[in-house]
Amino acid sequence: MLKIEDLHVAVGNENGDGNEILKGLSLEVPKGEVHAIMGPNGSGKSTLSYTVAGRDGYEATSGDVLLDGQSVMGLDPDERAAKGLFLSFQHPMEIPGVQTMNFIRTALNAQRKARGEGEVSAADFIRLIREKAKLVGLDDAKLKRQFNVGFSGGEKKRMEMLQMAMFEPRFAIMDETDSGLDIDALKMVGAVVNELRGPDRGFLVITHYQRLLDYIKPDAVHVLAGGRIVKSGGPELAVELEKSGYDQFIEAA
Amino acid sequence: MTALANPSAFEAAIEAAYEARSKTNERQAAAFDRFAKLGLPHRRVEGWKWSDVNAVLRKDAPGEVETPEIEPSPFAALEPLEFRIVNGRIDLPKEDAPEGLRYGVMDPVGTIDELENHPIATLNVAMTRKALGIEVLDGVDFERPILIRHINGGAGFSFAQSMLRIADNAKVQIIETYEGEGAGFYSHLCHMVVRDGAEFRRAVLNETSAENVTHAICAAKLDEKAKFYQTGLSTGGRLSRHETHVHFWAPGSSASMNSASLLSGERHADFTSEALFRAPDCAAAQLHKGVAKDRARNVFQGKFNVLRAAQKTDAKMTANALLLSDGAEANHKPELEIYADDVECAHGSTVGALDDDALFYLRQRGLDEASARALLVEAFVGEVTENIEDEGLRAIFAARVSDWLEKA
Numbered sequence: 001m002l003k004i005e006d007l008h009v010a011v012g013n014e015n016g017d018g019n020e021i022l023k024g025l026s027l028e029v030p031k032g033e034v035h036a037i038m039g040p041n042g043s044g045k046s047t048l049s050y051t052v053a054g055r056d057g058y059e060a061t062s063g064d065v066l067l068d069g070q071s072v073m074g075l076d077p078d079e080r081a082a083k084g085l086f087l088s089f090q091h092p093m094e095i096p097g098v099q100t101m102n103f104i105r106t107a108l109n110a111q112r113k114a115r116g117e118g119e120v121s122a123a124d125f126i127r128l129i130r131e132k133a134k135l136v137g138l139d140d141a142k143l144k145r146q147f148n149v150g151f152s153g154g155e156k157k158r159m160e161m162l163q164m165a166m167f168e169p170r171f172a173i174m175d176e177t178d179s180g181l182d183i184d185a186l187k188m189v190g191a192v193v194n195e196l197r198g199p200d201r202g203f204l205v206i207t208h209y210q211r212l213l214d215y216i217k218p219d220a221v222h223v224l225a226g227g228r229i230v231k232s233g234g235p236e237l238a239v240e241l242e243k244s245g246y247d248q249f250i251e252a253a
Numbered sequence: 254m255t256a257l258a259n260p261s262a263f264e265a266a267i268e269a270a271y272e273a274r275s276k277t278n279e280r281q282a283a284a285f286d287r288f289a290k291l292g293l294p295h296r297r298v299e300g301w302k303w304s305d306v307n308a309v310l311r312k313d314a315p316g317e318v319e320t321p322e323i324e325p326s327p328f329a330a331l332e333p334l335e336f337r338i339v340n341g342r343i344d345l346p347k348e349d350a351p352e353g354l355r356y357g358v359m360d361p362v363g364t365i366d367e368l369e370n371h372p373i374a375t376l377n378v379a380m381t382r383k384a385l386g387i388e389v390l391d392g393v394d395f396e397r398p399i400l401i402r403h404i405n406g407g408a409g410f411s412f413a414q415s416m417l418r419i420a421d422n423a424k425v426q427i428i429e430t431y432e433g434e435g436a437g438f439y440s441h442l443c444h445m446v447v448r449d450g451a452e453f454r455r456a457v458l459n460e461t462s463a464e465n466v467t468h469a470i471c472a473a474k475l476d477e478k479a480k481f482y483q484t485g486l487s488t489g490g491r492l493s494r495h496e497t498h499v500h501f502w503a504p505g506s507s508a509s510m511n512s513a514s515l516l517s518g519e520r521h522a523d524f525t526s527e528a529l530f531r532a533p534d535c536a537a538a539q540l541h542k543g544v545a546k547d548r549a550r551n552v553f554q555g556k557f558n559v560l561r562a563a564q565k566t567d568a569k570m571t572a573n574a575l576l577l578s579d580g581a582e583a584n585h586k587p588e589l590e591i592y593a594d595d596v597e598c599a600h601g602s603t604v605g606a607l608d609d610d611a612l613f614y615l616r617q618r619g620l621d622e623a624s625a626r627a628l629l630v631e632a633f634v635g636e637v638t639e640n641i642e643d644e645g646l647r648a649i650f651a652a653r654v655s656d657w658l659e660k661a
Contacts, residue, residue: 055613077616093614097632111619163618
């Protein structure tokens with residue numbers, strides 16, 4: 001479903017001759033699976049998520065990213081979103097002056113329009129967002145606020161999960177969604193992912209710690225160090241990493 | 254009569270128009286003498302550095318005033334009581350004055366002391382023949398909005414004055430639109446008194462043509478516990494400048510002055526204001542948001558002048574500019590002049606571009622680049638328009654912003 005082939009990405013100056021962060025990363029997440037990427041700080045986890053999502057300044061110098069067999073590399077971020085690619089941000093933005101409900105509805109309809117689907121009516125939208133807001137633990141008052149303004153770190157992550165639940169993406173990358181969350185919030189993230197999990201959907205969960213994986217059972221775990229995948233295995237790899245740390249891989253990379 | 258020294262073609266035409274007039278009174282003659290000494294303001298005059306009216310007008314002699322096409326007002330849905338000032342000529346509403354309101358065409362009264370050396374105010378006093386007078390009577394909550402449309406056509410020049418009096422404990426909403434279509438010069442001088450306990454709301458929409466030069470001054474005197482709320486939105490012109498002079502004469506009065514400029518092409522908008530605090534316990538809040546793209550220029554000058562008697566003044570000023578192109582410019586001058594020792598006054602000013610992080614965030618959610626940029630600009634300017642109390646009026650201002658975003 002999501003296939004990353006020998007991806008090289010340099011981030012730095014406009015000429016593209018900055019620091020090479022990703023150095024030949026390859027990874028495949030088949031349909032219906034949840035994979036976890038674990039790795040130390042600075043290993044390239046966020047660069048990977050920005051590159052796959054199509055952020056300016058994170059263009060690949062070589063390699064490819066394919067969604068359902070088609071390359072997304074030439075596409076704008078919104079075109080990738082319309083194809084069903086969702087990124088849960090590590091540090092979600094506060095956007096003053098933007099009304100939350102209005103924005104999520106505009107975004108949802110923009111994605112649908114790009115896919116040639118009809119708009120969601122205002123009534124259907126409100127019903128849907130109320131239902132999903134309950135699932136992620138955000139009350140109505142929060143939905144009426146400006147987007148993320150004055151929200152705690154945990155509330156911002158709930159807002160990410162709300163959008164993921166609303167957009168029902170084909171493939172979601174969750175960039176350290178667990179950071180700064182308490183146990184209840186981790187359970188909520190697990191509930192959202194487990195509800196969406198299905199044969200046609202995939203997830204890439206980027207995390208430092210094993211604890212989120214208690215609530216989202218991954219099909220595979222990859223270790224990212226020094227800009228490439230240095231080890232892949234089953235869920236037991238996450239447990240092992242928690243015990244012995246990343247040092248072994250930093251040296252290996 | 255004093256003659257202008259080295260007049261530009263434009264100044265010479267104004268001088269000729271003044272001389273050709275059959276009747277001028279002493280006050281007008283004195284005002285013209287003062288103007289003749291000052292001339293049109295230029296960049297070396299304090300307060301005019303970024304809005305050089307002389308440079309803009311000096312190139313060509315003025316053309317003729319033409320009767321403009323009058324389109325329906327964007328505020329028509331509010332069913333306002335509509336006044337028009339067309340090329341300086343006052344058209345009163347075709348209906349009887351509603352209860353609680355008096356209005357008419359009257360002789361102008363000149364200007365307040367603080368504007369005596371204001372080059373355009375003095376010119377306006379010399380040139381204006383008749384003024385529009387509106388009074389909201391004692392204790393009247395005049396719910397129907399009053400619309401004053403300033404409509405100009407052609408490439409000539411015209412002058413107008415209005416005088417507003419909001420009597421004790423009265424309330425009113427006035428909307429002013431500036432709709433100059435041609436390449437003319439228009440000057441409007443408004444004097445207003447907001448009496449004890451009265452509430453005055455002023456909304457200004459400047460949507461003149463790209464060639465038009467408009468200068469408007471609103472000088473307001475606030476009495477005890479008077480409230481003055483102003484929101485301005487300007488898409489600029491060749492040069493458009495809206496000045497607000499608010500004088501806090503008595504204790505407990507307050508003002509809010511919010512403005513936004515949305516500028517494209519070579520347009521220029523200037524919001525300049527001075528709040529003069531003469532009495533204790535007064536408050537002012539001011540927010541300016543300027544958006545400029547292409548080679549447009551956004552000017553904001555705000556001054557709080559707190560005299561010794563004005564203890565416990567609480568005044569805040571913020572100006573933020575968003576530059577959408579490399580060639581666009583923002584000039585901000587926030588100023589505090591404080592002689593009282595027990596006050597809370599603050600000002601802040603920022604100039605920046607659209608936030609890349611926010612843009613990427615919105616695009617990741619499915620908005621294309623143009624929609625994402627428009628949403629962020631709308632949000633930026635929205636902080637000004639959302640201060641408008643009346644829901645219908647607020648919606649129309651928001652729609653003008655969306656309209657601009659679609660066209661720009």
